[in-house]
Amino acid sequence: xxxxxxxxxxxxxxxxxxxxxxxxxxxxxxxxxxxxxxxxxxxxxxxxxxxxxxxxxxxxxxxxxxxxxxxxxxxxxxxxxxxxxxxxxxxxxxxxxxxxxxxxxxxxxxxxxxxxxxxxxxxxxxxxxxxxxxxxxxxxxxxxxxxxxxxxxxxxxxxxxxxxxxxxxxxxxxxxxxxxxxxxxxxxxxxxxxxxxxxxxxxxxxxxxxxxxxxxxxxxxxxxxxxxxxxxxxxxxxxxxxxxxxxxxxxxxxxxxxxxxxxxxxxxxxxxxxxxxxxxxxxxxxxxxxxxxxxxxx
Amino acid sequence: xxxxxxxxxxxxxxxxxxxxxxxxxxxxxxxxxxxxxxxxxxxxxxxxxxxxxxxxxxxxxxxxxxxxxxxxxxxxxxxxxxxxxxxxxxxxxxxxxxxxxxxxxxxxxxxxxxxxxxxxxxxxxxxxxxxxxxxxxxxxxxxxxxxxxxxxxxxxxxxxxxxxxxxxxxxxxxxxxxxxxxxxxxxxxxxxxxxxxxxxxxxxxxxxxxxxxxxxxxxxxxxxxxxxxxxxxxxxxxxxxxxxxxxxxxxxxxxxxxxxxxxxxxxxxxxxxxxxxxxxxxxxxxxxxxxxxxxxxxxxxxxxxxxxxxxxxxxxxxxxxxxxxxxxxxxxxxxxxxxxxxxxxxxxxxxxxxxxxxxxxxxxxxxxxxxxxxxxxxxxxxxxxxxxxxxxxxxxxxxxxxxxxxxxxxxxxxxxxxxx
Numbered sequence: 001x002x003x004x005x006x007x008x009x010x011x012x013x014x015x016x017x018x019x020x021x022x023x024x025x026x027x028x029x030x031x032x033x034x035x036x037x038x039x040x041x042x043x044x045x046x047x048x049x050x051x052x053x054x055x056x057x058x059x060x061x062x063x064x065x066x067x068x069x070x071x072x073x074x075x076x077x078x079x080x081x082x083x084x085x086x087x088x089x090x091x092x093x094x095x096x097x098x099x100x101x102x103x104x105x106x107x108x109x110x111x112x113x114x115x116x117x118x119x120x121x122x123x124x125x126x127x128x129x130x131x132x133x134x135x136x137x138x139x140x141x142x143x144x145x146x147x148x149x150x151x152x153x154x155x156x157x158x159x160x161x162x163x164x165x166x167x168x169x170x171x172x173x174x175x176x177x178x179x180x181x182x183x184x185x186x187x188x189x190x191x192x193x194x195x196x197x198x199x200x201x202x203x204x205x206x207x208x209x210x211x212x213x214x215x216x217x218x219x220x221x222x223x224x225x226x227x228x229x230x231x232x233x234x235x236x237x238x239x240x241x242x243x244x245x246x247x248x249x250x251x252x253x254x255x256x257x258x259x260x261x262x263x264x265x266x267x268x269x270x271x272x273x274x275x276x277x278x279x280x281x282x283x284x285x286x287x288x289x290x291x292x293x294x295x296x297x298x
Numbered sequence: 299x300x301x302x303x304x305x306x307x308x309x310x311x312x313x314x315x316x317x318x319x320x321x322x323x324x325x326x327x328x329x330x331x332x333x334x335x336x337x338x339x340x341x342x343x344x345x346x347x348x349x350x351x352x353x354x355x356x357x358x359x360x361x362x363x364x365x366x367x368x369x370x371x372x373x374x375x376x377x378x379x380x381x382x383x384x385x386x387x388x389x390x391x392x393x394x395x396x397x398x399x400x401x402x403x404x405x406x407x408x409x410x411x412x413x414x415x416x417x418x419x420x421x422x423x424x425x426x427x428x429x430x431x432x433x434x435x436x437x438x439x440x441x442x443x444x445x446x447x448x449x450x451x452x453x454x455x456x457x458x459x460x461x462x463x464x465x466x467x468x469x470x471x472x473x474x475x476x477x478x479x480x481x482x483x484x485x486x487x488x489x490x491x492x493x494x495x496x497x498x499x500x501x502x503x504x505x506x507x508x509x510x511x512x513x514x515x516x517x518x519x520x521x522x523x524x525x526x527x528x529x530x531x532x533x534x535x536x537x538x539x540x541x542x543x544x545x546x547x548x549x550x551x552x553x554x555x556x557x558x559x560x561x562x563x564x565x566x567x568x569x570x571x572x573x574x575x576x577x578x579x580x581x582x583x584x585x586x587x588x589x590x591x592x593x594x595x596x597x598x599x600x601x602x603x604x605x606x607x608x609x610x611x612x613x614x615x616x617x618x619x620x621x622x623x624x625x626x627x628x629x630x631x632x633x634x635x636x637x638x639x640x641x642x643x644x645x646x647x648x649x650x651x652x653x654x655x656x657x658x659x660x661x662x663x664x665x666x667x668x669x670x671x672x673x674x675x676x677x678x679x680x681x682x683x684x685x686x687x688x689x690x691x692x693x694x695x696x697x698x699x700x701x702x703x704x705x706x707x708x709x710x711x712x713x714x715x716x717x718x
Contacts, residue, residue: 043378045399061714124548131552149547150696237495237544244494244544244689245698260371262682263395 030276033269041266054270064271066246067254070156074231074250075224077160082168083216087209089168090175091201105176108169119162120233124149127158149235155248159230167223171216178212179205214290221282225275228252251275331357332384332611337369337598338362341632342387345619352618356611366392366598373603377402382603385612388435390597391681393426398678400428404602407433409613417622417638421673426599429514435599436616437637439625441565442664443500443593446572449656450582451560455484461658465587471501471530474589478539481560488541488559490534493695494688495545496563498531502684503671504590509683510675516716518683519709528687532704535695542695551575563588565595566635566664573654585658592670597637635664642669679716686711 037055040048058064092098093105111119126133127148135145148154182204190200206213231242231253240257242248249257251271259268336342339362346360363369366389373396376382388396396403411433415423418437426435445468449459457480458464468474474497478489490496502508505523510516518524534540541559543550553559555576564572564585572583600616602609618624625636630646641647642665650661690708693699699707 042399043374044396044402057717063714128549128552130549130558131556147542147696150542235544236547237550238685238689241685241689244692244696263374 033272033276036265037269037273039266041264041269043263043265047266050266054267055274057267058270058274063246063249063254064251064274067249067251070152070231070242070246070248071225071227071250074156074159074163074227074248075221077156078163078167078227079217079220079224081160082164082171082220083213085164086168086171086175086216089172090179091205093172093176094179105173108172110169111166112170114166116162116166116229117233119166120230123158123162123165124234124236127154127161150243150247152245152247155231155234155243159227159234159248162230163224163227167220171220174212174216175209178209182208211290214286218283218286218290221286222279225279225282226252228256232256251278328357329608329611330355331359332606332608332615333359333361334612334615335361335363335369335373335383335386337366337387337389338364340634344632345628349615349619358615370395377603380605382605384602384606384608385615386601386603387438388599388601390425390599390676393435393599394676394678394680396601397426397428397434400430400432400434402604403432403434404604404606404609405432405434406436406602406613406616407431409602409609410617411436414617417640419637419639419668419671421671422594422597422637424673425676426601435601436620438598438600438620439596439628439634440637440668441567441594441596442635442667443563443565443588443595444585444660444663444667445561445588446564446568446583446585446655447561448557448579448582449584451485451487451557452481455481455560457481457484459584461584461586461656464584468589469591471497471589472533475530475534475537475539478534479537482537482539487557489539489561491541491543491550491553491559491562492545492692493531493535493540494691496540496561497534498527498688498691499684500563500588500593500595501527501530501590502687503593503595506672506674508674508676509680510677512675514675514677516677516679518687518712524687525705528691528705528708531687531691532694532701535691536701540695544692555579563593563595565593566633566660567596569652569655569660570633580654581656583654584656585652585660585663587663588667592667594668594671629661635668639665639669682715683712686715 038049038051040046040050040053089108093101093108098104125131127135129135129145129147129149132148134148139145146154148158186204187200190204195203227250231248231250232239234248235241235243238244240249240253240261242250242253246254252275255268255271255275258264258271334342334346342362343360346358350356350358361383363372366387369386370388370392373382373386373388414436415433419440422437422440423433426437427433445464447464452459452464457477458467467477481487481489502524505521505526507517507521507523509518509521509524511521541553543553543558545562554562554572555578557579562568562572569585572579600620602612602616606612619628620638622636622638622640625638626641626644626646628634629636629641630650636642636647647661647665648659650659651657652660687708690699690704690711693707694701694704
């Protein structure tokens with residue numbers, strides 16, 4: 001009898017640490033954010049209940065919509081090329097006759113394990129207006145220097161480049177793993193039937209990769225909506241706004257600026273809630289799309 | 299019984315842990331110890347070590363929290379959470395937010411700050427005084443203000459190079475912009491690093507009223523000095539004399555070394571930055587007076603949070619280490635400018651020269667720049683307002699903003715930002 005009680009409760013004890021930690025560091029802050037968002041919350045003074053005022057202010061705030069546009073723009077600029085490049089690289093790495101395959105596959109992860117701060121510093125130098133290598137190359141081919149950090153598109157491209165550099169290798173390995181799970185027999189059968197490389201890629205590879213493509217789109221969406229460190233470090237002179245006209249201020253950076261730059265915790269929390277709703281909406285959309293894709297599968 | 303035993307062990311461990319933390323918080327009441335939060339990178343440890351040597355019986359726990367902004371953030375969290383240091387260093391730009399909520403700090407008048415008041419510059423002192431008269435902090439240093447310029451580049455543009463003659467070139471900001479145009483015409487290169495920081499941000503601090511009026515109500519849209527400074531900034535931005543490099547950006551550091559601009563607004567602490575950004579330019583720089591004559595940028599305060607365990611010991615530290623005599627000694631050792639005008643005539647300060655800047659008498663130049671300033675109120679939204687004005691000027695400088703609409707855009711952005 002005693003043993004059976006122990007057996008019944010032991011599994012809960014084993015998984016308890018995760019739930020405790022999640023409760024303390026995940027669930028509680030989440031719920032508390034919803035609560036704080038209803039207040040004019042000065043961390044060192046009064047907390048005044050103002051209902052949904054933070055949200056109505058937020059929807060009228062041009063800075064919020066600007067941050068939203070920037071976030072989506074940087075997300076598109078970084079995710080689309082990243083997934084395409086990763087797909088191509090995975091194809092290459094999966095090649096049967098590739099020499100030093102393990103070395104190349106390992107090296108894919110180097111950008112991923114490099115600190116974001118170090119990456120940003122290096123990219124900021126590459127993209128510098130006066131002394132950056134990229135502008136030097138541009139000038140060699142007769143194009144004037146581009147002030148990447150100060151322009152909207154330039155700063156978005158620059159941040160997207162950092163994200164691509166960092167995440168492409170990781171995505172490549174995910175694709176590679178599922179490429180290797182595709183049976184060679186299918187390709188052989190296809191080439192016997194006269195399908196060329198492109199047709200094989202289009203009708204065998206892509207459909208087999210569908211689940212992992214959906215997965216990478218979901219993760220890169222969630223990651224892309226939360227992009228923070230790169231824009232924070234791009235503009236040294238105005239870090240919290242990512243430049244004088246908030247040209248690359250993302251939603252998380254806007255949240256940080258309001259919450260911890262200006263100590264408007266209530267307003268910052270409201271931005272956090274808006275971001276939460278946005279991520280949930282994207283996740284739902286992805287879920288619907290992916291279930292449809294799964295159903296379409298032969 | 300296994301289960302019960304496990305519970306018993308768990309309870310015992312919990313109690314032990316609780317016991318530990320209980321002891322931990324209990325030890326802070328010791329009158330012979332205090333906890334001090336400061337910024338990193340300013341070698342606060344030297345001062346603490348010195349004080350420690352004089353008072354070996356004390357136990358001082360110094361924590362270098364991070365940058366000045368990070369220290370203010372940590373202090374905010376600590377004030378909200380309840381576990382605070384006994385003594386904390388707050389940078390001038392972060393101070394107004396705390397002055398607005400004086401209930402979080404010890405009124406230093408209760409410890410004898412009134413006696414010390416006359417030792418300090420009045421306008422520096424007034425910035426840490428709350429609405430009800432409570433004194434929150436004691437000023438540890440100030441920045442002063444001057445213009446650092448490249449003598450070799452001035453010579454190339456056929457401009458005078460002697461620091462007195464250079465100072466006479468620009469008694470006003472209008473003249474400063476004129477000199478910039480001459481320089482640009484002669485060399486084709488940018489004169490000053492940027493318009494927002496080196497012109498607007500300096501000029502706006504030279505009046506009697508900044509973003510608030512004497513009654514501490516918002517006045518940024520009707521303060522004559524603000525409009526004047528904004529127009530100077532716009533004029534500099536449109537004159538094409540700026541290198542369009544925002545202060546402290548990567549390109550700005552590189553440009554300082556490469557001579558991409560010939561002058562920049564330089565408070566005393568900036569000289570160290572120039573030295574480390576451009577070590578190869580030693581001897582090519584000099585320091586001249588700023589247009590408008592006086593100015594200040596920077597400076598910090600020492601404050602004691604309300605829930606400090608040992609405010610007495612913290613106050614003793616302030617009293618001893620921030621006296622005019624100690625500030626002078628600290629200036630000689632570390633170069634941070636005293637906030638106590640009584641030592642400004644001391645030969646130790648006036649005779650101080652900086653070899654990197656052509657032996658300029660920096661002690662005298664910077665302390666002179668502090669004497670003409672008038673007190674004005676700096677409020678909780680001052681830094682946001684200043685930032686939005688600077689952003690509007692930078693936007694024009696970058697060629698994107700319409701100069702005719704810049705002022706209205708700035709006012710609109712400020713209204714959005716402060717929600718009033």
